[in-house]
């Protein structure tokens with residue numbers, strides 16, 4: 424698939440979600456103030472960029488002064504009141520700083536719940552069964568088609584729900600697990616390299632910088648979940664890799680999402696972790712610290728994968744999903760290179776001190792890094808190496824479609840949601856205009 428083929432689906436998703444941003448390339452013409460490295464798009468975002476607070480404004484000014492190309496980060500927070508193509512009205516964001524990890528009381532943050540479900544709920548042929556969990560997909564004898572799903576609700580009783588068509592939309596990791604639990608496709612074996620479900624698990628290779636000032640007040644409590652500036656000069660193939668020893672790259676993002684008093688406590692390196700010295704340092708650091716981070720690509724390797732845990736089970740007796748992962752050497756080299764570039768920005772910012780947190784081998788699941796998990800049911804053109812075709816239709820059970828970042832063969836240095844939405848629109852288009860004419864048939868011949 425090319426960028427041009429995907430563009431109409433990105434466009435549909437961005438207008439559904441009311442994305443606030445500035446196009447960098449419309450029909451091949453570079454646009455002042457947007458991302459010059461993006462693929463051509465047919466029109467601008469539906470809403471203008473969010474208003475910038477001081478930290479991303481300074482970050483962009485300094486980035487520009489050293490020859491980089493900052494642009495407003497596209498945001499699913501509404502920069503203005505917006506009515507999406509389904510007729511759903513959303514309010515203007517108030518920059519309340521309680522965005523990520525919280526619902527929006529202002530109806531200014533896009534999600535499936537805010538932009539699609541209210542319309543579906545009004546349809547007489549649409550029904551949601553809440554507090555229910557699908558245990559597995561039931562296959563017909565022979566295992567070549569699905570006949571429905573088995574689910575359980577809070578009563579503990581199991582129900583069989585017949586279906587002609589099953590869409591797995593359970594988040595990437597659980598999509599892969601449900602396929603494994605249902606016997607859809609063959610589970611990947613890293614020893615032989617055979618099997619498709621569970622392969623190409625990828626994450627995101629992130630690192631961060633904090634710059635400490637004496638004389639600045641960033642008012643970090645004025646914030647939104649995706650309010651900020653991004654620099655893509657070292658992302659993807661925007662830069663020359665000829666003399667470098669890695670593939671991939673990272674976006675550098677100054678997105679101060681919040682100044683919440685428990686979650687945001689930047690302190691100078693060497694500060695004690697408790698006591699009066701720590702308290703004094705948090706007072707000094709709260710308003711005057713500027714943070715930014717690299718969100719780096721993650722490439723698939725043979726030994727990073729998902730499978731079913733041989734020991735641990737959930738409350739229904741199903742094996743848990745097991746994740747086997749460490750950061751590939753290539754991705755560590757990439758991240759270190761981008762960290763060096765982030766240090767150049769830190770020096771140009773000119774604070775009294777800066778601290779860099781570099782990505783290291785030895786993945787640790789404890790500190791939060793990202794929820795951008797991808798792979799496990801990847802799309803492709805070869806049924807021996809992919810679980811679904813590029814319409815997200817299972818190669819093995821054609822009346823099952825698997826929607827989510829589980830389809831990504833690799834992960835880029837970007838948030839996955841836009842591509843998840845675009846791929847979902849593409850799959851829906853294919854189901855409606857191709858699959859339903861000949862239900863049960865593969866859309867792509869292997």
Ligand code: SF4
Nearest residue numbers: 516517519522527647
């Ligand atoms: S910052 Fe987030 S939660 Fe707050 S009003 Fe804006 S969109 Fe809503």
